[in-house]
Amino acid sequence: MTDVKGAAVAAQEKPAERSEPSDGRRVGAVGRPPERSEPRGTGRRPRGSSRVRNAVLWDALSTVLDRIAPEGPSDVVDVGGGTGGFAVPLAELGHRVTVVDANPDALAALERRAAEAGVTVKAVQGDAVDLLDLLGPDAADLVLCHSVLEYVDDPAAAVRALTATLRPGGSASVLVAGQVAAALHRAVAGHFDDARHVLTDPDGRWGDHDRVPRRFTRATLSDLVAASGLTVGELHGVRIFADLVPDGLIDAETTGRGHGGEAGAADALMALESVAAVHPILRELATQLHLLAHK
Numbered sequence: 567m568t569d570v571k572g573a574a575v576a577a578q579e580k581p582a583e584r585s586e587p588s589d590g591r592r593v594g595a596v597g598r599p600p601e602r603s604e605p606r607g608t609g610r611r612p613r614g615s616s617r618v619r620n621a622v623l624w625d626a627l628s629t630v631l632d633r634i635a636p637e638g639p640s641d642v643v644d645v646g647g648g649t650g651g652f653a654v655p656l657a658e659l660g661h662r663v664t665v666v667d668a669n670p671d672a673l674a675a676l677e678r679r680a681a682e683a684g685v686t687v688k689a690v691q692g693d694a695v696d697l698l699d700l701l702g703p704d705a706a707d708l709v710l711c712h713s714v715l716e717y718v719d720d721p722a723a724a725v726r727a728l729t730a731t732l733r734p735g736g737s738a739s740v741l742v743a744g745q746v747a748a749a750l751h752r753a754v755a756g757h758f759d760d761a762r763h764v765l766t767d768p769d770g771r772w773g774d775h776d777r778v779p780r781r782f783t784r785a786t787l788s789d790l791v792a793a794s795g796l797t798v799g800e801l802h803g804v805r806i807f808a809d810l811v812p813d814g815l816i817d818a819e820t821t822g823r824g825h826g827g828e829a830g831a832a833d834a835l836m837a838l839e840s841v842a843a844v845h846p847i848l849r850e851l852a853t854q855l856h857l858l859a860h861k
């Protein structure tokens with residue numbers, strides 16, 4: 567399938583104004599993400615580490631969805647949405663979700679994931695900077711741009727394009743790799759020269775073998791988003807402590823806060839991450855910086 571600009575539409579079109587998730591959950595719960603990442607029906611919760619790492623992000627998304635779509639589903643565009651780690655759960659909640667991604671293999675995996683979950687996600691192959699041409703203006707109540715600005719050739723152009731795609735009153739959810747955290751993680755691993763390099767390199771890279779082309783600080787991310795004309799909102803730190811402790815510790819279900827072990831370590835760490843996410847100093851140390859911005 568091909569749209570007017572020649573981009574392949576890799577997945578099925580959205581259903582005709584479907585208003586209820588197929589499992590019968592009410593669309594009124596549009597702001598509450600499913601607490602799992604597995605295909606529908608497996609009955610399994612995500613492992614503790616995955617749950618902890620995503621909790622702050624989903625909380626922030628829930629809040630913004632409650633604000634922009636209090637009564638029902640919204641139009642969500644996930645630019646660089648990849649295999650649908652966010653798109654599919656949002657579709658499960660009843661939102662109309664479009665993923666625009668440059669990688670056709672990722673879109674094929676997205677199709678499979680959506681099919682397994684029993685939901686429809688529209689997939690469009692294309693570049694983030696062409697978002698306005700691909701989808702038109704005022705196409706989205708919410709645009710997700712998660713872990714993408716690190717990789718695009720022109721981050722400013724990508725943010726301008728997503729801004730143009732947003733409806734007035736809509737919001738953008740931008741997630742990027744944090745520069746300060748990269749220095750911390752390299753130093754903790756004993757790579758002190760790398761850590762120094764991260765802090766002095768304008769792109770926040772630790773060296774030539776660093777696979778991430780650029781990282782951001784709170785200031786560089788906020789400036790980038792503000793330059794597109796969006797109003798910069800809350801900044802959350804995502805994974806402040808979670809990446810500094812072993813997965814095995816997070817997955818333990820019987821250790822944690824309190825002497826009686828009444829809460830699992832994952833729950834205790836999630837509670838800690840939730841408080842630290844908005845701490846004015848700690849949030850800047852997070853592996854990922856999550857910025858909400860509004861049009």
Ligand SMILES: C[S@@+](CC[C@H](N)C(=O)[O-])C[C@H]1O[C@@H](n2cnc3c(N)ncnc32)[C@H](O)[C@@H]1O
Pocket residue numbers: 645646647648649651652666667668669672692693694695711712713714717718719
């Ligand atoms: C690290 S993955 C993130 C996937 C997803 N957003 C998530 O958070 O799970 C980066 C994604 O951005 C896509 N991407 C990279 N450069 C792009 C560009 N210029 N335009 C559109 N998509 C791009 C890649 O194909 C990939 O799917």
